[in-house]
Amino acid sequence: MNVKGTVHKYGDNVDTDVIIPARYLNTADHKELAAHCMEDIDADFVNKVKKGDIIVGGANFGCGSSREHAPIAIKESGVSCVIASTFARIFYRNSINIGLAILECKEASEKINDGDEVEVDFDTGVIRNLTKSEEYKAQPFPEFIKKIIAANGLLNSLK
Amino acid sequence: MGMTMTQKILASHAGLPSVEAGQLIMARLDLVLGNDITSPVAINEFDGNGFEKVFDNTKIAMVMDHFVPNKDIKAAQQTKQCRTFAKSFGIKNYYDVGEMGVEHALIPEKGLAAPGDLIIGADSHTCTYGALGAFSTGIGSTDMAAGMATGKGWFKVPSAIKFTLTGELQKGVSGKDVILYIIGKIGVDGALYRSMEFTGSGLRSLTMDDRFTMANMAIEAGAKNGIFDVDENTLEYIKGRVDREYTVYKADADAVYDEEYVINLGEIVPTVACPHLPENTKPASELHDIIPDQVVIGSCTNGRISDMRKAAEILKGKKVAKDIRCIVIPATQAVYKECIKLGYMDIFIDAGCAVSTPTCGPCLGGYMGILADDEIAVATTNRNFVGRMGAKSSKIYLASPEVAAATAVAGHIVSPEEV
Numbered sequence: 001m002n003v004k005g006t007v008h009k010y011g012d013n014v015d016t017d018v019i020i021p022a023r024y025l026n027t028a029d030h031k032e033l034a035a036h037c038m039e040d041i042d043a044d045f046v047n048k049v050k051k052g053d054i055i056v057g058g059a060n061f062g063c064g065s066s067r068e069h070a071p072i073a074i075k076e077s078g079v080s081c082v083i084a085s086t087f088a089r090i091f092y093r094n095s096i097n098i099g100l101a102i103l104e105c106k107e108a109s110e111k112i113n114d115g116d117e118v119e120v121d122f123d124t125g126v127i128r129n130l131t132k133s134e135e136y137k138a139q140p141f142p143e144f145i146k147k148i149i150a151a152n153g154l155l156n157s158l159k
Numbered sequence: 160m161g162m163t164m165t166q167k168i169l170a171s172h173a174g175l176p177s178v179e180a181g182q183l184i185m186a187r188l189d190l191v192l193g194n195d196i197t198s199p200v201a202i203n204e205f206d207g208n209g210f211e212k213v214f215d216n217t218k219i220a221m222v223m224d225h226f227v228p229n230k231d232i233k234a235a236q237q238t239k240q241c242r243t244f245a246k247s248f249g250i251k252n253y254y255d256v257g258e259m260g261v262e263h264a265l266i267p268e269k270g271l272a273a274p275g276d277l278i279i280g281a282d283s284h285t286c287t288y289g290a291l292g293a294f295s296t297g298i299g300s301t302d303m304a305a306g307m308a309t310g311k312g313w314f315k316v317p318s319a320i321k322f323t324l325t326g327e328l329q330k331g332v333s334g335k336d337v338i339l340y341i342i343g344k345i346g347v348d349g350a351l352y353r354s355m356e357f358t359g360s361g362l363r364s365l366t367m368d369d370r371f372t373m374a375n376m377a378i379e380a381g382a383k384n385g386i387f388d389v390d391e392n393t394l395e396y397i398k399g400r401v402d403r404e405y406t407v408y409k410a411d412a413d414a415v416y417d418e419e420y421v422i423n424l425g426e427i428v429p430t431v432a433c434p435h436l437p438e439n440t441k442p443a444s445e446l447h448d449i450i451p452d453q454v455v456i457g458s459c460t461n462g463r464i465s466d467m468r469k470a471a472e473i474l475k476g477k478k479v480a481k482d483i484r485c486i487v488i489p490a491t492q493a494v495y496k497e498c499i500k501l502g503y504m505d506i507f508i509d510a511g512c513a514v515s516t517p518t519c520g521p522c523l524g525g526y527m528g529i530l531a532d533d534e535i536a537v538a539t540t541n542r543n544f545v546g547r548m549g550a551k552s553s554k555i556y557l558a559s560p561e562v563a564a565a566t567a568v569a570g571h572i573v574s575p576e577e578v
Contacts, residue, residue, distance in 0.1 A: 013347060013436060017544040022523040026226060026233035028199045040546040060348035060381060064542060066283040068200050068299035089352050089383055090283055094299035144183050154301050155208040
């Protein structure tokens with residue numbers, strides 16, 4: 001599976017409170033959540049994000065709350081993949097469980113700039129930066145996790 | 160190869176003789192927990208995927224605590240959805256207004272967590288029950304839905320960092336200072352994906368409330384779980400609360416740890432985490448120029464009876480400084496009643512504090528104490544991220560109940576021995 005999109009770049013420790021502030025957690029509606037995605041770190045994100053775009057963060061992306069509303073808001077915004085040098089563990093498993101593709105790659109996290117066009121191949125873990133003509137290698141998912149993402153989430157994979 | 164305490168609990172719940180770090184396992188769950196924010200998402204997933212029964216209605220807990228008593232119509236709808244689900248599936252441990260408390264104070268108090276348990280909760284601070292020698296970890300709503308349906312969860316077996324505690328806490332220093340000190344040392348991702356295992360002769364001087372506070376904030380160092388050796392204090396705490404069999408696990412003598420820290424508790428001073436990360440720690444005595452608009456004493460981190468006692472001892476006969484709003488939130492109904500019985504309620508109110516029914520409320524910027532632009536809070540809560548307690552430009556300083564109460568009286572951040 002391949003995805004391609006424009007990058008929205010952020011720093012280290014992007015927490016789930018800035019991805020989806022708790023003041024919006026009085027709903028579980030995916031569209032309402034997406035309308036406030038990244039609001040406290042990038043108020044313009046919802047206006048500029050396009051289907052297929054990619055978020056790139058630094059270390060410990062998604063730290064903080066266990067709110068699945070965070071990966072849900074990102075996925076519902078149309079984001080096709082999140083790349084970071086490391087992810088906070090609850091965000092990591094929540095993303096896999098809802099079928100949002102995420103990849104850990106320190107080199108990609110450091111070298112990709114905001115606005116770069118990037119293509120990701122999930123089978124090989126190769127991340128291609130089309131703007132800078134560079135390639136970075138992430139660890140591909142283990143089979144167990146590939147199965148969950150391919151089924152579009154954990155519950156589908158249990159059926 | 161020997162196993163850590165966490166690995167032993169995971170192995171036994173996966174039905175395996177042993178496990179090692181990095182291994183992916185399916186394990187049996189002793190308790191699946193959710194709250195009024197995360198349960199609705201789980202219920203939608205549960206219903207949407209056509210599950211018709213829960214694996215065990217005695218092993219699911221739902222605690223309405225984040226925006227409850229309902230802060231607005233939408234929050235009321237979410238609670239209603241949980242209440243309806245709990246009724247239709249006969250969920251035994253459903254806690255609503257009048258019985259509920261902040262979940263991570265309530266669950267141990269009700270005896271729903273025991274040594275050796277494997278507990279998942281759709282709330283990141285579920286790691287709190289590690290204080291009892293259980294493996295407990297935060298997960299999301301989909302994991303909660305899957306857990307409710309199947310009684311199982313998938314885990315990647317973590318490696319561990321060993322914290323050997325020695326010495327004794329100084330007066331005015333408590334579990335909050337210890338965990339802030341540790342997070343300051345290792346960073347907010349210092350324990351990423353790993354267990355934090357606490358052991359050593361210093362444990363003796365840590366009360367169960369100290370341990371709950373420390374295990375609670377393991378997630379703030381990125382840890383999968385925090386876990387304490389079981390000792391007399393633990394057994395004393397669960398006596399009369401846990402009425403089922405449990406297993407006490409101990410790490411093997413040859414267990415392998417990624418790292419080991421030896422921490423002399425006697426060297427730790429009252430510590431504060433400055434905006435906007437829990438790792439930005441400084442001694443309280445160096446922050447005299449910070450003048451808060453609000454002080455919050457409560458939360459799943461520090462809303463237990465000993466936290467109330469520490470605050471009351473400092474506030475007794477004193478007044479909250481002019482221009483500071485001090486909000487005290489006992490974490491459960493039992494703590495609330497105890498505050499009345501022991502006279503703490505009079506102390507708080509006479510000092511000029513507002514005292515609330517149990518709720519997570521302001522900790523996550525829900526309600527009951529939201530900050531305006533540029534306002535500053537000193538809070539006994541667990542996160543000081545941007546906008547966590549209100550306006551994006553507001554700031555949060557995390558502290559112990561002693562520091563928070565002393566600060567409320569002094570009008571600026573101080574160490575408790577300074578008032």
